[in-house]
Amino acid sequence: MISLQLPSPLVxxxxxxxxxxxxxxxxxxxxxxxxxxxxNKWRKLKYNIGxxxxxxxxxxxxxxxxxxxxxxxxxxxxxxxxxNTIGVIRGEEHLRLNSTLRYATNHGMRLxxxxxxxxxxxxxxxxxxxxxxxxGNFYLVPEGGSNALAVKGCKELVGEIDVDFDVICCPxxxxxxxxxxxxxxxxxxxxxxxxxxxxxxxxxxxxxELQRQSVGTVLDNWSIEVEFHFGGFARHTLQLDEFISSFxxxxxxxxxxxxxxxxxxxxxxxxxxxxxxPGKRIVAVITG
Numbered sequence: 001m002i003s004l005q006l007p008s009p010l011v012x013x014x015x016x017x018x019x020x021x022x023x024x025x026x027x028x029x030x031x032x033x034x035x036x037x038x039x040n041k042w043r044k045l046k047y048n049i050g051x052x053x054x055x056x057x058x059x060x061x062x063x064x065x066x067x068x069x070x071x072x073x074x075x076x077x078x079x080x081x082x083x084n085t086i087g088v089i090r091g092e093e094h095l096r097l098n099s100t101l102r103y104a105t106n107h108g109m110r111l112x113x114x115x116x117x118x119x120x121x122x123x124x125x126x127x128x129x130x131x132x133x134x135x136g137n138f139y140l141v142p143e144g145g146s147n148a149l150a151v152k153g154c155k156e157l158v159g160e161i162d163v164d165f166d167v168i169c170c171p172x173x174x175x176x177x178x179x180x181x182x183x184x185x186x187x188x189x190x191x192x193x194x195x196x197x198x199x200x201x202x203x204x205x206x207x208x209e210l211q212r213q214s215v216g217t218v219l220d221n222w223s224i225e226v227e228f229h230f231g232g233f234a235r236h237t238l239q240l241d242e243f244i245s246s247f248x249x250x251x252x253x254x255x256x257x258x259x260x261x262x263x264x265x266x267x268x269x270x271x272x273x274x275x276x277x278p279g280k281r282i283v284a285v286i287t288g
Contacts, residue, residue, distance in 0.1 A: 007160035022278030031288030038288025041073035044145035146176025154180025171259035198232035228266035
């Protein structure tokens with residue numbers, strides 16, 4: 001039986017960079033839900049695991065890059081919930097395996113590699129049919145875990161927050177977390193996603209489509225910041241590294257550099273520019 005820390009903790013941090021602007025900043029520590037199924041990874045997989053069980057499936061298949069936290073989390077879910085897992089990895093095989101893929105294989109995941117051209121068409125029915133012909137039947141979990149069931153899981157995050165907040169921020173890779181959080185907000189609250197990918201404007205359409213599928217309409221209480229990608233997915237700069245180091249020294253929390261650190265940097269940058277009115281309470285979701 002897996003043990004999860006839910007609801008995840010909510011902590012206020014004291015930082016002159018936001019306090020000088022008259023703001024209060026809270027961290028929703030979803031990274032503490034579980035060491036191997038942290039944050040939005042668990043929230044996205046929760047109802048997908050249930051659906052796979054209800055359908056009598058024994059195998060989960062999903063997609064991701066070589067550094068995908070979602071690949072790692074799906075392998076962990078298979079390990080803890082008794083599924084076989086298959087990870088379809090973007091690009092060619094590289095040996096030795098990095099730490100993400102090594103973790104996945106150590107937890108029973110079978111890796112297969114897909115050239116980048118085909119990977120761009122991974123949702124095409126013919127591509128899925130070829131995968132089923134090769135691997136047999138499986139429950140398909142989309143890249144990043146984002147689908148209507150993921151949105152349902154991410155909506156639950158908002159109900160765990162016991163302070164009256166104005167803005168909630170989250171990292172964005174595939175849009176499922178933002179779509180779910182937005183769908184649970186009260187009138188007057190808004191959500192801001194921070195794209196971890198270069199050229200992340202496409203996420204606006206993705207979040208909109210997820211909301212159409214899950215809640216039947218596109219809400220107007222969310223937006224996406226695309227400036228703070230630091231070179232693109234799984235890329236970082238000395239500036240970001242220094243921010244991570246200083247944040248750890250000040251607050252005792254080491255931020256994930258792929259997603260979370262980019263969001264936190266963006267929050268402080270926007271605060272410095274006066275993007276948030278004084279008196280606002282901001283919640284930042286630490287997804288792990």
